[in-house]
Amino acid sequence: MKKLFLLLALLLPTQLSAQPEVYLETNGITAARGDTIEIWANFNNNNTQTRTIYFDFSYQRTAFSLVDVSFATAGADSSAIPTGTTTSLTNLNFPGWNWVKSTANTTTNGLTNYQNMNYAYTNGGPYTIRRLYATVSLPTNTNLGTGRFMKLKFEVQNTAHDFVYDSLYMNFAFANSNNAGWLATNNAVSTGYRSAFFTITGGTADVLVYGTLDLPSNVNIDLLQPRLKFFEKYNNVPDTLRHTESVGSNGIFSVTPTEVDTDTDYRIYLSLGGASGDSIPSILNTAITVSDFTAAETEFSWQSLTTGNFVDTMFTKGVHYMAADVNDSRGFDPGDTGTLFAQVAGVETVEMTDTSQMLLKSVFDTVSTAYWRVADSILDTQTGGPYGMDFHTDTTATDTLNLKYFIPGDVNLSYSSALAVNNPGAQARASSVLDNTSIDVNLNNLVVTSNSVEIPFEVSTGDHEISALQFEVLYDPSKLRFETMDLGVSSWVAFIDNQEGRVRFGAVDRAREFAMGGDFVPFSLKFVTINNPLDIVTQLHLSSNMDASSKSGHQIGITLNSNTIRLIGYNNYANSGS
């Protein structure tokens, strides 16, 4: 009997904490253009009284059309739905929206992901969010079982041969029971998958040129818009633009015989920022941040007083110097550091042309600090000018082009191709999730009680000392107007770049004497509400365009407690008589 009690005692907590589970049956399907794809969302009831399951999916609407959603046959062997069940479905589509992933909303608990949902909208964007609210009405004393629950049927669109496909993502799925409300719900914990990748066949053609452009993991492909321009050569001179090939988010490109001719000489250039270069200012703002400046200035200030040679402490490879040479003088000089700071401060813009700095991977990774300024050392390997690529097409893709690039001024290569060796300073771009060397930044929500709203940025550096910081805050200009910024690091030189709905700001210890450590508030942003502050409901978002630099000039990470600041007017809390 004692053993029985012990057994019950061990089992009881398990039953109380039982969670249902939702999962995709497969994570990979191969189909051809025009085919339909079926994917099952399955359910493990796990002793709950689930009556509703709420799904959120995202996928490329430009590649797949959701043509049908249906429930598993009630009572079938493979079905989680018992005989006698009636079902209903609410199906909502949000074109142009996509799920913004964070640590908080990519857990294996669907309810947690829902509570921390975050979306971004792009007008005409390629993704869509599909919300499915599935309800079952079960016979008395019956519950759902384990097995197939709902089938999603997609039709593959007739995309271009080099279209880059993305997965179907189940962002969350969670259950509602008739005795316990909304339940913590496992999403593919013990079985199945949370995403499914579709491999699309057909529509391909013979490929003449195939290759990769090495893209950083944090790349915003809609911002970078990398395109390879194929100029046909005449008398060894690139003469006619024959074809422009977009590079996908995975960096892969391929060109067919309908796009370029066989047995012909071409020179290839890389173009970034869109056909008219509209995104170039945003690329520069994203790529060039305070730690690029501090790294460059540190390297410059450490040069030998006797020989003038650089000591290659921050810049360990030639490509670092190439990126730092923003005035294209084939040297690293005060003009470069001055222009870098001007770019960071928003006073002046680094020059970036339609022909971007593209190199063969082998050159990019190996050009030395001694010979980076000697064009011949590059041209021995890469013909076509410093940033061009000569290529002779065969009848098939016999050669693969492995290419890399850098943004001028992005000396730590945070938004450029990664080196095969370590980058100078910290290797990763600042973001809310970083490894061992980082500082904490705390942001607090506010109840608004006056038309002046102050947002303090509370920084904790721990054992580190920092010499530069920058952030970018996005706000709704129909509700808030940016007024000013209070600077809590008075010995630093500050900069503010305020545009409609976006304020980019920061400060740098240019004197290199006033590095800060511990807990302090370097910045407080002040906004004014446009309308009655007591009624306001709005959010400020921190973009990923943030950066911090250590006292030594190295880039370090930033850990945010939240990237959203919620502002809610007092009247929203006042008793409303409901």
Added chain:
Amino acid sequence: MQIPAHKIKFLASVLLILGCTLDPTNSFDVGTDPTYDLGEVPQSTKIISADIDTLIKSVTLNMDVTVGAMYTIHLMHPLGGDPLAVTGFTATTELVTIELDYSTISDGLYDIVLIDTQGNSTRIPILLER
């Protein structure tokens, strides 16, 4: 091409002026207006259950909250945006029941979001269909 010295000097001057014009101290205190009492600091912000009368689009919301703390309930579109309906209250008991009249809201799927004065929130989906 190098930047001419006069340009660097001009640039430095601009940045110096910019740095000097930023007030290193708080220019004025915009602290909370004392006439607005934000109540107790919330310790609990939970939705326990929601009962829907689909006929009249009325939602009875049961919540676990902190006595004396202020809360606001927002009815939202599924992906966010401005609230479609707002209801505020100050908790007088730990278990609060509030009836929400959404009779003027169009049929559809929404979120009900409970938010406290610290900005903590919890949400549930709600299907309003006659």
